[in-house]
Amino acid sequence: MGFLHTWLLFTMVRAADPPCKLWGPPDSPQLRRDGDVTIGGIFSFHNSWEEMIPTFTSRPERPKCKSLSLREFQNAQTMVFAIEEINNRSDILPGVRLGYKIYDSCGSIEMALRASLSLVNEENASQLSCQRPITVQAVIAETSSTPTIAISATVGPLHIPVISHFATCACLSDRKKHPSFFRTIPSDYYQSRALANLVKYFGWTWVGALCSDNDYGNNGMNTFIKAATEFGVCVEFSEAFFRTDPKEEIQRIVNIVKSASSKVIVAFVSYSDMEVLLGELAQQNITGLQWIGSESWISDMNIATGKWQHILRGSMGFAIPKAEIRGLEEFLTKLSPSSGVALYKELWETVFECKIPSQETALSGNICKGNESLINVQNQYTDVTELQIANNVYKAVYAVAHTLNRTMNCSKWDLNQGSANKCLEKINNTWQVLNALKEVSFFTETGEKVYFDENGDPATRYDLLNWQQGKDGTTKFIKVGFYDVSLPPDLQLSFKNISIVWAQNEHKVPVSVCSDSCPSGTRKAVQKGRPVCCYDCIPCADGEISNETDSVTCLKCPPTFWSNKWRDTCVLKLAEFLSFEDVMGIVLVAFSLLGVSFTLGIAVVFFIHKDTPIVKANNSELSFLLLFSLTLCFLCSLTFIGRPTEWSCMLHHTAFGITFVLCISCVLGKTLVVLMAFKATLPGSNVMKWFGPLQQRLSVITFTSLQVIICVLWLTISPPFPYMNMNLYQERIILECNVGSAFGFWAVLGYIGLLALLCFILAFLARKLPDNFNEAKFITFSMLIFCAVWITFIPAYVSSPGKFTVAVEIFAILASSFGLLFCIFAPKCYIILLKPEQNTKKHMMGK
Numbered sequence: 082m083g084f085l086h087t088w089l090l091f092t093m094v095r096a097a098d099p100p101c102k103l104w105g106p107p108d109s110p111q112l113r114r115d116g117d118v119t120i121g122g123i124f125s126f127h128n129s130w131e132e133m134i135p136t137f138t139s140r141p142e143r144p145k146c147k148s149l150s151l152r153e154f155q156n157a158q159t160m161v162f163a164i165e166e167i168n169n170r171s172d173i174l175p176g177v178r179l180g181y182k183i184y185d186s187c188g189s190i191e192m193a194l195r196a197s198l199s200l201v202n203e204e205n206a207s208q209l210s211c212q213r214p215i216t217v218q219a220v221i222a223e224t225s226s227t228p229t230i231a232i233s234a235t236v237g238p239l240h241i242p243v244i245s246h247f248a249t250c251a252c253l254s255d256r257k258k259h260p261s262f263f264r265t266i267p268s269d270y271y272q273s274r275a276l277a278n279l280v281k282y283f284g285w286t287w288v289g290a291l292c293s294d295n296d297y298g299n300n301g302m303n304t305f306i307k308a309a310t311e312f313g314v315c316v317e318f319s320e321a322f323f324r325t326d327p328k329e330e331i332q333r334i335v336n337i338v339k340s341a342s343s344k345v346i347v348a349f350v351s352y353s354d355m356e357v358l359l360g361e362l363a364q365q366n367i368t369g370l371q372w373i374g375s376e377s378w379i380s381d382m383n384i385a386t387g388k389w390q391h392i393l394r395g396s397m398g399f400a401i402p403k404a405e406i407r408g409l410e411e412f413l414t415k416l417s418p419s420s421g422v423a424l425y426k427e428l429w430e431t432v433f434e435c436k437i438p439s440q441e442t443a444l445s446g447n448i449c450k451g452n453e454s455l456i457n458v459q460n461q462y463t464d465v466t467e468l469q470i471a472n473n474v475y476k477a478v479y480a481v482a483h484t485l486n487r488t489m490n491c492s493k494w495d496l497n498q499g500s501a502n503k504c505l506e507k508i509n510n511t512w513q514v515l516n517a518l519k520e521v522s523f524f525t526e527t528g529e530k531v532y533f534d535e536n537g538d539p540a541t542r543y544d545l546l547n548w549q550q551g552k553d554g555t556t557k558f559i560k561v562g563f564y565d566v567s568l569p570p571d572l573q574l575s576f577k578n579i580s581i582v583w584a585q586n587e588h589k590v591p592v593s594v595c596s597d598s599c600p601s602g603t604r605k606a607v608q609k610g611r612p613v614c615c616y617d618c619i620p621c622a623d624g625e626i627s628n629e630t631d632s633v634t635c636l637k638c639p640p641t642f643w644s645n646k647w648r649d650t651c652v653l654k655l656a657e658f659l660s661f662e663d664v665m666g667i668v669l670v671a672f673s674l675l676g677v678s679f680t681l682g683i684a685v686v687f688f689i690h691k692d693t694p695i696v697k698a699n700n701s702e703l704s705f706l707l708l709f710s711l712t713l714c715f716l717c718s719l720t721f722i723g724r725p726t727e728w729s730c731m732l733h734h735t736a737f738g739i740t741f742v743l744c745i746s747c748v749l750g751k752t753l754v755v756l757m758a759f760k761a762t763l764p765g766s767n768v769m770k771w772f773g774p775l776q777q778r779l780s781v782i783t784f785t786s787l788q789v790i791i792c793v794l795w796l797t798i799s800p801p802f803p804y805m806n807m808n809l810y811q812e813r814i815i816l817e818c819n820v821g822s823a824f825g826f827w828a829v830l831g832y833i834g835l836l837a838l839l840c841f842i843l844a845f846l847a848r849k850l851p852d853n854f855n856e857a858k859f860i861t862f863s864m865l866i867f868c869a870v871w872i873t874f875i876p877a878y879v880s881s882p883g884k885f886t887v888a889v890e891i892f893a894i895l896a897s898s899f900g901l902l903f904c905i906f907a908p909k910c911y912i913i914l915l916k917p918e919q920n921t922k923k924h925m926m927g928k
Contacts, residue, residue, distance in 0.1 A: 107199035108143060108184065111424050112157060116180025120164065120481055121200035123193055123222035123232060124157045126150060126185040126424065128353060130192070143195070146187040149431045151462035152383075152470070153224060154424070155413065156246065157183050158462075159471040160221055162412045163478035174486050182217070185424075186228055188353075193228035197235045218514050219244060219481040221474060225351065226250035226297035233262045240515050244480065246473035249376070250296045251304055254536040261515055263533050265473040265480070266401060267541040267566075269301040269349075269375075275399050275543060275564040276347055276373060277308035278574045285345045286314050286614045287595040288373075289338060291358070292349040294321040301349040301375065315595060315614030317343040324357040335361045338370070344584075345371045345593040352378040359389040367392065371584045371591045374398030379546055380467060385556040394550060395584040399543035399564055404472030405527055410465045414455040432458055476531050476539075484518045541566035545574075549582045598630045602648035605633055621648040624811055641805070643812045654807070658816040659722050659884040659891075666722050669891050676715035676898055683906045684708045690913050694922045703754070703777060707747035707905070713740040714898040718891045730801040730818035735792040737894060738829035742788035744901065745836040745867075746781040748860055751905075752843045753780070755857045788832055795825030806883075815883045834871060840864050859904050866900030 111126065127146035135141050164179045184196030200217045219242045223229045229248035236243060237259060244263045245253070251270035253262050280288055290306065292298030298321060306316055318341055320334045335358070338346060348355065355378040372393050378384055379398030418429040418437055426437050435449035455463055465471075522532040533539060545562035562576035583591050599605050599618035604627055606619045621627055621635035626644045628636075638644055638651035645652050659666050687704060690696050696704070717740050720733035754777065799822035806815040820826035841864035847857035874893035881889045912919050 107202045108195055110182040110199070111185045112161065112181065112183035112422065114161075114164075114180045116168075116178040118174075118177060118485060119180040119182055119217050120160075120478065121197075121217045121220040121222070122157060122160050122181060122183035123186050123196045123200075123220065123228075124153045124160075124183065125188040125224050125228075126153050126157065127187045130187045130189060144187065144189070144192065146185055146192075149424075149427055151428075151431070151460055154428060155462045156224070156471055156474050158413055158416075159406065159409060159468075159474045160478055162406075162409055163475045165412075166408070167478070167482045173482050174489070177485070177489065179482065186223060188225065188228075190228050190231050193223055194231050194235055197222070197232045201236055201239055201241065217241065218485065219518075221246065221477050221481075223248060224470075225295065226253065226300070227295045229253065229262075230259075230296055233259045237261045240512050242481070242484075242515050242518050244477040244518075246477055247470050248297070250300045252296060252300050254538055256536060259537075263477075263480070263518060263537040265476045265531070265539050266376075266470075267543070268536075268538050269297065270304050271541040271564075271566050272376060272399055272543065273301050273304035273349070274308045275574065276305050276349075276375070277312055277314065278564070279373065279397070279399075279545070280309060280314050280345065280347065281312040282574060283590050285591075285593040287317055287343045287593050288314060288345045288347055289341050289343045290316050290319040290347045290349070291334065291338070292319070292321050293351045293354045294323040294326070295351075297351060297377070298349050298354075305347060305349060313614070315612040317341050317595070317612075322354065322358070324354045328361075331357060331361045334358070335365055335367065338362075339365065339367050342595070343593050344369075344591050345373060347373045348378070349375045350378060352381045352384060355381075355384060356387075359384065359387070359392060362392050363389040369585050371593070372396040372398075376400045376469075376543065380469060380558055382464065382467060383461060385548060385558070390548075390556050394548055394556065394586065395582050396548040397561075397581070398546060400546050400558075401469035401473070402542060402544045402563075403466075404468045404475075404529070406465070406468055406472060406475055407526065409468070409471070409475075410463070413463055413465070414458075416455065418449065418451060428462070429453070432460065432462070476525065476529075479523070479525065480518065480521055480531055480533075481514075483523050484514055484521050487521065488513050488517045545576070547579075547581050550586065599627075599632065600630060601626075601628055601632075603627060603632070604635045605631060626651055640807055641814065655813040656724075656805075656816050657810075657813050657883055658724055659887045660724070661722055663884075665884070665888055669888065669895070670719065670722060672895050673715050673718045673891075676895060676902065677712055679899075680708050680712045680715060680902060683902070683910055684712075686910055686913060687906075690920075693913065693920045695909055695912055695920050698922075702774065703747050703751050703781075704906075706781065707744060707751070707901075710740055710744035710747055711898055711902050714744055714894060718894045721887050721891050725803040725816050725818045727802060730803055731796055734801050734818070734820065734826065734829070735796065738792055738833065739785065739788050741833050741894075741897075742836060743781070743785045744898075745833060745840055746784035748863065748901065748905070749784065749836060749840040749843070750777045750780055752840055752847065752857060752860050753777075755860075756843060756847050784836060788829065791825070791828050791832060795822055795829065798822055799825065801826075809882055817883075817886065830871075834868075837864055837867050837871070841868060856905070859908055863901045863904035866904060867897045870897045870900065 112122075126149060128148040128150050130144040130146045133142055133144050160183065161181065164181050167173055168178050182200060184199060186193040186196055197220065200220055220232065220236060221244055222232050223245060224247045226248040227250075229243070229245045230250070230253065233243045233253065240261055242261050242263055243259075244265065246265055248264060249266055249269040249272065251268045251273070253259050253264065254268050254270065288309070290302055292302035302319060302321070306319065309316060318337055320337060322330060322334050348358075350358065355374075368391060370392075372395075374396055376399055379396065380400040384390075384393070416425055416428065418426045429449055430436055432455065433449060433453050435447040435453075437449045437451070519533060519537075522530070524530050530540065543564045544560050545564060546558045547561045549557050549559045551557045559579060560577065561579045561581050562574065564574050566573060568575075580588065581590075582588065595612065595615040596605075596608075596617070599616070603618040603620050605616040607613050608615045608617060621644065624644055625635035625637050626648050627634075628649050635648070641654055642651035643654045644650070659669075661667070661670065684705065687696055687701065687708070691701055713736070717733060717736040720729055720736055723729065801818045801821045804817055804819035806817055809815050841861065844857045844860035844864055870893050874889065877889045878886060878893075
């Protein structure tokens, strides 16, 4: 467009000096009617043209157009019909007659430019000043976007409004580039997003895309791909082509479609390009694909009834809503070739396949009679059931008429020439019409509101059509929903309660994905080098879940929860602790109660035989106190079993520490008694008076009180407390007692160990005293077992996991308690119960 703008600027500068010969003689319009105000029109009456080889020695002739387009001819006739209808009305532009000049662009950008220049130039411009006002107040043009862009760029600097009925390129909404452009068809921006919404709605994440290689197709497809990406849809391939491309290029594109894995094809293609593509698809018999079409071809009856309808059956796409234009059918069918209009003659020859004789040439074969009637003819020109595009032309003409009526304000003028001239004088320049057109708003006879937004675009609403096979085998356009931009985003795409037929007459929504959906419990991992829609499903790691399909990430469970077997729900972690129901807990409780039973049994035996020498010789008071402390030791192990609580944690550590110190204090007292007793037998020794029963009691109380003080300080400063250990195992929580102050815990154990070591040393020194029944030997063995158990306990306690830590501690308590019980009291019970003859003072004194 750079060359075009430069040329226009140069032409406009030179136009200030009359005469305006630089414009050149304008072409004659194909259809015209003079009026007080003229509306221009440019339509693609023909689909192609004969190339003219330039000689460069004379002005190139206008290319000869061929292949009359019946649909475009209907659109042009609709413009004529609307103008005639307005001229016959008294409420719009009274006293002012509208005229028209309609040109043929032959689907060529070059011809569209020639037509636009002809519209803004007078036939006798070479004899007039360029300051003469231009009589064409608006241009209705064009069908395709690319020629429309050229027309808008040509007449835009002259501030002449250009209103298109079918140019949908979103680029035309750019007010900086196209300030005088308007249209009565929605922008492709909305249609492209509607198509992306449709693809997303049915869960198609893997689609192919085809578009026309022009402004219409390329801009529309770019918007679609951008919107589809936002919605998580991937495009497997995107190819552009044009109907004039070589056959090899069309075959290449069809081969891509054939080899692709996507089952849904979005075709943003003009109807003429679609016909070329369908020809190759039919030749290769490619069926079973779900086609999603743009408005250009989705409602085209010529494509729907062609030989390739089996390829497109089940297609779906958005179309301009149907419309009704009263009186148009009668107007279209009353044409006659006798009017002298060349296009009418060409229409006659095309429809009736005959030739109209002329004076210049003699014809043979099928000669047109001239009295043929179009009333019973069924073709694209006479068909008024699909007037979507024709209605856009109709609305464009009425928009111009309402704008002129508002600008002139002629409603009070009489229908006479003088008043009309005064009315026309109000239009001094094209700025007035352009500004008024921006504000125009009216309703058609069918109740449709017509207006333009700030970008020159109309209200956006599409019908969603589905191609279904009728009972007679023909294709029917069934409205299954709509898309309305004026509604909230979640309501813009709506469906009617109508069954949709898909490709190959299936009633089940086709599947088009690169990878199947990832179920709950897995996450998507994009395959390297491929689009994001191609992925592998990776199971969530332990402790993570995904509770929805196609999850991108796995969610980590809260600290107290863990993932279930299927990784789709977080479940509360199992709380593990040594309970009374566990087999291990039952066994330990049994041994604890067994120890209590043995201790009580021994106490009963000692109580019954309390007057025997063996009981008296071993300080019966300390023996009973030792048996009482051992009972407490066995019982304190029960406090370690069960769910940890604040009180149980403080109780079982302190109870264990105090009872064991009491127990060791008693053993230590018995050891000291043995040593003192031996010393007392030596001549002149008076040591027993310093370690009599009172001193023994005081020593036990003193040793135990020190442990009590340590425990009180421990509980005061930093007591043990229940703790949920989630670091040891990921899938379960270990309920245990945290010692609180580690110093307090090891101080309690250290004090017990210190007393036990002292007792062991003293008993070891007294093991060879000359009594026949020396209790020091048994104390030595018991302390040896006690120390061995607790030395082994430390590494086992540190390395044991979970509830086994508590079990190890209970085992150490029970083992050391059983060791003390059996080593100290078993020999005595043996003599009392089985060897009563040895339970004498003489036997115990030895030799």
